[in-house]
Amino acid sequence: xxxxxxxxxxxLRNMKCYFKDKxxxxxSLITPMILLVLFVTFLRTVYIDSFNGIFAMFGFxxxxxIVNGLAGSWLLxxxxxxxxxxxAICSNAVMIQDKIDGVVNDLRTSPxxxxxxxxxxxxxxxxxxxxxxxxxxxxxxxxxxxVGWYIPFKNVMMILVDTLCCVLFGTxxxxxxxxxxxxxxxxxxxxxxxxxxxxxxxxxxxxxxxFASGVRNVICVLPGTYSVGIMRNHFMSGYVEELGRxxxxxEGQQALLDGFDGNIYIGETQMPLWxxxxxxxxxxxxxxxxxxxxxxxxxxxxxxxxxxx
Amino acid sequence: MIIEISNLHKSFKDVKAVDDLSFCVxxxxxxxxxxxxxxxxxxxxxxxxxxxxxxxxxxxxxxxNIDKQADEVKLRLGIVFQASVLDKRLSAYDNLxxxxxxxxxxxxxxxKRLGELDKLLGLNDILKRPLCKLSGGQRRRIDIARALVHDxxxxxxxxxxxxxxxxxxxxxxxxxxxLRKSQGLTVFLTTHYMEEAANxxxxxxxxxxxxxxxxxxxxxxxxxxxxxxxxxxxxxEAEDLFRSLGYSVxxxxxxxxxxxKGTRTATQLITEHSELFDDYEVMKGNMDSVxxxxxxxxxxxx
Numbered sequence: 001x002x003x004x005x006x007x008x009x010x011x012l013r014n015m016k017c018y019f020k021d022k023x024x025x026x027x028s029l030i031t032p033m034i035l036l037v038l039f040v041t042f043l044r045t046v047y048i049d050s051f052n053g054i055f056a057m058f059g060f061x062x063x064x065x066i067v068n069g070l071a072g073s074w075l076l077x078x079x080x081x082x083x084x085x086x087x088a089i090c091s092n093a094v095m096i097q098d099k100i101d102g103v104v105n106d107l108r109t110s111p112x113x114x115x116x117x118x119x120x121x122x123x124x125x126x127x128x129x130x131x132x133x134x135x136x137x138x139x140x141x142x143x144x145x146x147v148g149w150y151i152p153f154k155n156v157m158m159i160l161v162d163t164l165c166c167v168l169f170g171t172x173x174x175x176x177x178x179x180x181x182x183x184x185x186x187x188x189x190x191x192x193x194x195x196x197x198x199x200x201x202x203x204x205x206x207x208x209x210x211f212a213s214g215v216r217n218v219i220c221v222l223p224g225t226y227s228v229g230i231m232r233n234h235f236m237s238g239y240v241e242e243l244g245r246x247x248x249x250x251e252g253q254q255a256l257l258d259g260f261d262g263n264i265y266i267g268e269t270q271m272p273l274w275x276x277x278x279x280x281x282x283x284x285x286x287x288x289x290x291x292x293x294x295x296x297x298x299x300x301x302x303x304x305x306x307x308x309x
Numbered sequence: 310m311i312i313e314i315s316n317l318h319k320s321f322k323d324v325k326a327v328d329d330l331s332f333c334v335x336x337x338x339x340x341x342x343x344x345x346x347x348x349x350x351x352x353x354x355x356x357x358x359x360x361x362x363x364x365x366x367x368x369x370x371x372x373x374n375i376d377k378q379a380d381e382v383k384l385r386l387g388i389v390f391q392a393s394v395l396d397k398r399l400s401a402y403d404n405l406x407x408x409x410x411x412x413x414x415x416x417x418x419x420x421k422r423l424g425e426l427d428k429l430l431g432l433n434d435i436l437k438r439p440l441c442k443l444s445g446g447q448r449r450r451i452d453i454a455r456a457l458v459h460d461x462x463x464x465x466x467x468x469x470x471x472x473x474x475x476x477x478x479x480x481x482x483x484x485x486x487x488l489r490k491s492q493g494l495t496v497f498l499t500t501h502y503m504e505e506a507a508n509x510x511x512x513x514x515x516x517x518x519x520x521x522x523x524x525x526x527x528x529x530x531x532x533x534x535x536x537x538x539x540x541x542x543x544x545x546e547a548e549d550l551f552r553s554l555g556y557s558v559x560x561x562x563x564x565x566x567x568x569x570k571g572t573r574t575a576t577q578l579i580t581e582h583s584e585l586f587d588d589y590e591v592m593k594g595n596m597d598s599v600x601x602x603x604x605x606x607x608x609x610x611x
Binding site for chain 2: 002005006009010012013016017020021101102103105106107108109110111112
């Protein structure tokens with residue numbers, strides 16, 4: 001129980017450090033917002049044209065409102081899945097900064113287990129990333145409500161569940177990668193690499209259908225793809241159902257889902273939605289095992305030397 | 310003994326940071342640990358406080374073996390690091406509150422302890438301000454409050470007054486003295502200021518990871534530091550005479566310094582050559598000379 005109180009005190013302290021660092025908080029929050037604005041400003045019309053192209057193939061003409069909403073929801077699902085990882089990497093900077101400033105030495109002079117300390121960073125990062133992502137989601141929902149809202153309540157709930165899954169994945173990913181980082185330079189390098197690469201390799205910036213089949217198959221092996229997949233499903237399905245109700249034939253609905261990653265294929269096999277959750281949560285379990293192993297090994301290495309004498 | 314260190318070794322690759330170090334610290338004393346930068350002082354402190362693992366040797370703090378009862382030891386010692394290691398963006402209050410919680414001190418218990426620390430260190434005006442907005446001296450007071458938040462028996466101070474103005478240094482020393490008197494707190498101090506070491510009960514001097522001297526300041530001064538007789542008149546004659554008698558003489562503009570072993574010798578010289586001693590003073594050897602003699606290095610230059 002005592003250790004639990006220490007864990008909670010450290011988690012609160014880590015979160016306070018994050019929110020008091022206005023620059024860090026601002027960058028974490030503004031990055032998804034900027035991505036959202038850039039998507040809407042520059043890519044919205046490209047996707048609207050693509051949607052209309054598919055509709056035209058089936059002799060269907062959609063209302064502007066539903067097409068705008070569909071484009072917005074596709075873009076928002078991209079932002080949510082990518083930023084769950086990039087924000088987690090950014091907000092975990094508190095842990096790195098503690099190593100750089102020597103604060104971690106002060107914490108280690110107190111009677112706190114190394115595992116409690118590591119767990120406190122993980123929980124704080126999870127909560128901070130969740131708060132930022134929920135803020136982005138609220139902004140995104142407001143945007144969709146303005147341009148065209150066709151997301152049923154159950155999907156809104158599922159999007160919240162998806163956000164939790166994506167944030168868990170992002171936090172564990174950040175935790176594992178950043179366990180080995182102890183300098184500001186290395187943190188910047190990792191943040192830059194992940195920010196620039198991750199969106200492409202998980203199929204968030206471009207629909208998978210636009211990649212060559214070989215590349216597509218490689219991307220489908222990566223678990224991040226399925227964090228995008230579950231988001232796409234719950235953001236887009238309400239719009240697709242509405243299009244079906246308005247007269248878009250089933251083949252047209254499937255073409256839309258196939259072209260914009262509502263359906264994900266490995267080879268010729270379509271991945272069911274539940275399997276995406278299994279892959280994503282299975283990866284989370286593996287990352288958690290890796291994170292725990294790293295923490296235990298790092299603590300053991302410290303303790304082993306102490307017992308050598 | 311509150312600290313017993315035997316045959317302590319610690320290396321960083323090929324560099325022996327601490328090399329077969331043994332010493333003891335008695336309960337309630339002010340213990341000074343001296344050495345130039347890189348002598349191994351901070352490494353020893355980090356091992357004592359459980360931050361750094363040792364290679365070999367035995368470390369007993371407050372009767373507990375640091376290898377087996379690290380948490381017990383941590384409950385009983387407080388440490389003020391060379392550089393402040395608190396959260397700069399958090400307020401002093403938040404810093405103290407979050408650290409106190411790690412020792413199981415919260416709620417009313419924390420408020421009570423904070424009141425005691427405020428009385429001791431005068432924290433009230435700075436508690437709500439973020440640490441990054443505090444002056445060096447104010448931040449030092451918070452560092453000390455953090456080290457004392459769990460009411461430790463042993464306080465480790467790693468160069469606590471370096472870079473502080475004389476007024477703040479005086480405040481730090483007043484607090485340390487007050488704690489020693491009122492609570493019998495043992496203070497383990499590393500410092501670059503030899504006048505601070507001169508007030509210690511016991512001193513250990515470290516050089517390149519090895520202990521090179523130890524004793525009370527008086528013992529060390531008697532062993533390693535010579536007295537100086539400074540003459541302000543008859544400079545030429547004094548210089549010639551004392552050189553011819555085999556003394557170490559240094560002539561500067563306006564005075565001649567003669568290095569003499571012991572005050573008794575000085576009295577003898579003054580009596581025998583009273584014609585030269587119209588205007589003079591006898592200066593006792595200080596800890597600077599001890600340090601210089603023992604390590605061959607001037608502590609202010611390294």
